[in-house]
Amino acid sequence: MAMSSRWVAEIERYIRGDAGDGSPRGSMPGHSIYRVPQYIKNMTNPDAYRPQVVSLGPFHHGDPALxxxxxxxxxxxxxxxxxxxxxxxxxxxxxxxxxxxxQDTYENLEDKWYQGTDFVEMMLKDGCFLLEMARAFEQNGRVEDYEPDDPVFSEHGCLYLFGGIKSDVILMENQLPLLLLQKLIGAAYNHDFQLDRILKIKPTREGEWLVYLRTKTFSGNKNYPQIRRIAV
Structure with missing residues (x-):
């Protein structure tokens, strides 16, 4: 049976380890943040997979409700x-x-995020927001550089927003790459640590994955946030 020479040539390139795009043989894109398959949403409640308070990352960015x-x-x-x-x-x-x-972290990233500066702006804002919320939660909202009546970063904000934001952070489609947090922490606190020296990830009995900061490394910096019980 005759086979297409183009098809054979393409497979031969993969066998040689040359996929034509510079990637090594057998490699797959480095995705780690995925969309929930539509058929699963259709089988359950689609709103259960949508953030209710804050969007993190590109999948729900721009939602009018957020x-x-x-x-x-x-x-x-x-x-x-x-x-x-x-x-x-x-x-x-x-x-x-x-x-x-x-960008490679996200599965099926829309073309618009590869153009202009919108992607970098979104990553910076979302990453800083998550770190500041973690800092506020750790200090029970009593953070010295925010006003006591701040609508978000205060005791009042933590009381009314913590539950909603925690629920949003664990959603599959509402994630930020850990690499982003590593780089922002290094930039903000003048440390250049490897990821495993900054973050500790462990499962809970409830099946969630929690991110902790290894705070002993930073005992000399009182401004360094201690991220505890923030699920990802």
Whole structure:
């Protein structure tokens, strides 16, 4: 039976380890954040897979119901940058440097996220927001550089938003790459640590995965946030 020469040539390239795109033989894209298959959503409640308070990452970015939290993300960036003593451009450059790796993390990323600066802006705002929320939760909302009546980063904000944000953070389609958090932590707190020195990931009895900071490494920096019981 005759076979297409083009098909044979393509398979031969894979056998030689040359897929034509620079990737090694047998390699797959580095996706680690996926969309929930539509048939699963159809079998259950589609709203159960959608964030209710805040979007993290590209899959639900721009949802009108989640837009009110966007202005608070900008405030989170401002506070984290001011506390670091470094310019905003430094943080933008840090995220820009790993942009391709972050994009590859997401399965079926829309074409619009490969154009312009929107992807870097979103990653910076979402990453800073998550770190600032973790800091506020750890301190029970009593954070010194936010006003006591702050609608998000305060005792009041933690009381009313913690449950909703925690539920949103564990959603499969509402994730941030750990690489992003590593780089932002290094930029904000003047440390350049490997990921396994910063974050500890462990399962719980409830089947969740929790992210912890290995805080003993940073005992000399009182501003370093201790992330505890933040599920991913």
């Amino acid at each position: 837009m009110p939290m966007e202005k608070h993300k900008c405030r989170a960036v401002a506070h984290l940058v001011n506390r670091s003593g470094r310019p905003l451009d430094y943080f933008v450059a840090v995220v820009e440097e790993i942009k391709l790796q972050l």
